[in-house]
Amino acid sequence: MTDVDVIIVGAGPTGLMLAAELRLAGARPLVLERRPEQGKTPKAHGLSGQILDLLHYRGLLDGVRGLVTDPVPPHRFPFGGVHVDLTRFEEPPLKALSVRQQSLERLLEEHATGLGTEVRRGHEVVGVRQDEESVTAEVRGPDGTYEVTAPYLVGCDGGRSPVRAMAGIGFPGTTYPEVNRIGQVKIPEGLTVHDDGDIETPELGRIKAGFTRTGTGVFALGSLTPGILFIQTTEDDPGEVDDDVPMTLAELGDSIRRVLGGDVPLGEPVRLSRYQFSARQAERYREGRILLAGDAAHLLPSTGTAINVGMSDSVNLAWKLAAEIQGRAPEGLLDTYHAERHAAGARALLQSQAQVALRRGHDEAAEALRSVFQELLDDEQAARRLSAHVAGTDLRYPMPGSGHALAGTFVPDLALETDQGATSVAELLRPARPVLLDLAGRPELSELAEAAGVDVHAAKAEDRPADVLLIRPDGYVAWAGDADTEGLREALAAWFS
Numbered sequence: 001m002t003d004v005d006v007i008i009v010g011a012g013p014t015g016l017m018l019a020a021e022l023r024l025a026g027a028r029p030l031v032l033e034r035r036p037e038q039g040k041t042p043k044a045h046g047l048s049g050q051i052l053d054l055l056h057y058r059g060l061l062d063g064v065r066g067l068v069t070d071p072v073p074p075h076r077f078p079f080g081g082v083h084v085d086l087t088r089f090e091e092p093p094l095k096a097l098s099v100r101q102q103s104l105e106r107l108l109e110e111h112a113t114g115l116g117t118e119v120r121r122g123h124e125v126v127g128v129r130q131d132e133e134s135v136t137a138e139v140r141g142p143d144g145t146y147e148v149t150a151p152y153l154v155g156c157d158g159g160r161s162p163v164r165a166m167a168g169i170g171f172p173g174t175t176y177p178e179v180n181r182i183g184q185v186k187i188p189e190g191l192t193v194h195d196d197g198d199i200e201t202p203e204l205g206r207i208k209a210g211f212t213r214t215g216t217g218v219f220a221l222g223s224l225t226p227g228i229l230f231i232q233t234t235e236d237d238p239g240e241v242d243d244d245v246p247m248t249l250a251e252l253g254d255s256i257r258r259v260l261g262g263d264v265p266l267g268e269p270v271r272l273s274r275y276q277f278s279a280r281q282a283e284r285y286r287e288g289r290i291l292l293a294g295d296a297a298h299l300l301p302s303t304g305t306a307i308n309v310g311m312s313d314s315v316n317l318a319w320k321l322a323a324e325i326q327g328r329a330p331e332g333l334l335d336t337y338h339a340e341r342h343a344a345g346a347r348a349l350l351q352s353q354a355q356v357a358l359r360r361g362h363d364e365a366a367e368a369l370r371s372v373f374q375e376l377l378d379d380e381q382a383a384r385r386l387s388a389h390v391a392g393t394d395l396r397y398p399m400p401g402s403g404h405a406l407a408g409t410f411v412p413d414l415a416l417e418t419d420q421g422a423t424s425v426a427e428l429l430r431p432a433r434p435v436l437l438d439l440a441g442r443p444e445l446s447e448l449a450e451a452a453g454v455d456v457h458a459a460k461a462e463d464r465p466a467d468v469l470l471i472r473p474d475g476y477v478a479w480a481g482d483a484d485t486e487g488l489r490e491a492l493a494a495w496f497s
């Protein structure tokens with residue numbers, strides 16, 4: 001006997017997104033979160049990459065846009081101490097929004113609970129055991145300890161993941177000694193800001209906008225919001241950072257003094273945070289009935305992309321897990337979660353570790369490397385390619401039955417004309433169902449798809465990329481082609497039958 005379909009451990013962005021996607025797929029998740037209320041320490045302030053398109057496809061992007069804090073669109077992003085300038089692109093190849101993690105989590109929780117998810121806060125998972133039929137979590141709640149049983153349990157419980165440890169899954173990699181401290185502070189008296197963004201301080205004189213490297217670390221200076229300075233220090237620190245201990249203005253001031261050798265006056269803080277980088281990936285994302293997603297599965301040593309990778313894990317996993325629980329999954333479907341998302345995590349690690357190498361060197365050779373890299377990024381094609389790598393938009397999953405260029409890629413948001421009027425790929429994917437999009441009147445293919453439980457939509461598109469597209473609930477094209485019924489049959493059997 002099981003109590004729910006899926007136990008989700010952790011109510012961060014990964015766990016909440018997974019819960020909502022499972023509900024859309026008709027499964028019953030239960031979210032268990034050890035904190036009685038949302039953590040107060042500021043974490044992410046940026047949401048970027050492919051997940052923004054996916055949120056658009058689920059009808060959530062307008063809500064996320066409503067949370068944006070900094071009015072200046074982030075058309076530049078740092079890549080290991082080098083600036084990637086995207087202002088020359090009409091449509092930036094890496095989309096990003098300044099959104100506070102706490103606000104994002106509140107929006108996702110509302111979405112998940114609105115779809116019928118139960119989120120239990122103050123309930124810590126302290127033990128996990130599994131057998132061939134089910135997995136049981138031992139939970140310490142406000143009224144004592146109890147057990148919950150489900151066919152599957154997913155550890156979305158962050159970088160230190162107790163679930164990962166209890167499942168015996170290794171987490172090899174490196175924790176780097178550098179600690180980053182960030183302060184967004186009001187401009188105080190006694191400090192002049194020049195038109196080019198440089199600042200003038202009484203003790204240290206003029207400090208340039210951008211990166212100042214010294215023998216003890218890096219001082220970064222910028223501004224995203226008028227009247228607010230963005231300051232970051234990076235120093236090697238042998239101790240381990242505890243995310244639950246709040247950063248203070250004094251701690252930032254001390255760090256600046258160690259890096260620059262003097263004081264920078266700091267105004268009232270708007271946001272203070274600190275983080276340390278690790279490059280780690282779980283050896284496997286599945287151990288029997290226990291799965292991992294988000295930071296529990298991977299830690300990336302760069303800013304701005306971790307939530308993208310974590311929430312994308314959830315979207316990839318949910319429909320497969322629901323199909324498995326509902327007894328309609330083809331053989332091996334759930335194992336494609338590890339195959340696809342472990343490879344995606346490894347690719348995200350590749351670019352973020354390259355950033356570590358670019359960022360960490362302080363000698364002339366390292367400066368030369370950064371200069372050459374910066375020069376290469378003046379080339380539009382190079383900037384586009386790097387942006388796509390960081391965004392995760394260059395992922396291509398292997399797809400049986402189709403050699404079409406679109407197969408395995410994220411489906412573009414085509415404008416569509418149907419008998420019922422104008423629509424778009426984004427609208428068709430809102431319910432998170434598999435879709436066969438017939439753009440050329442191919443009833444023989446539509447019938448095959450209908451028989452496999454796929455929603456069929458006949459439509460016209462101005463620039464038709466293929467006659468027919470078979471789209472998975474996570475937005476990836478499972479098959480594209482014309483009259484090849486055998487290819488479509490193979491794809492349907494692999495993903496949906």
Ligand SMILES: Cc1cc2nc3c(=O)[nH]c(=O)nc-3n(C[C@H](O)[C@H](O)[C@H](O)COP(=O)(O)OP(=O)(O)OC[C@H]3O[C@@H](n4cnc5c(N)ncnc54)[C@H](O)[C@@H]3O)c2cc1C
Pocket residue numbers: 009010011012013014015032033034035042043044045046047048101123124125126156157158159161162163243273274275293294295296303304305306307308310
């Ligand atoms: C200062 C800072 C700045 C950052 N900036 C960015 C950024 O700009 N962009 C970006 O994309 N990422 C950023 N990150 C990374 C981002 O915060 C993480 O990638 C993200 O929180 C991971 O989400 P998650 O849901 O996988 O895990 P988490 O957010 O860590 O959530 C895990 C949850 O599991 C709970 N939990 C743990 N153990 C148990 C248990 N035994 N039982 C029940 N619940 C449990 C925890 O309390 C927690 O709520 C930043 C991180 C920090 C620290």
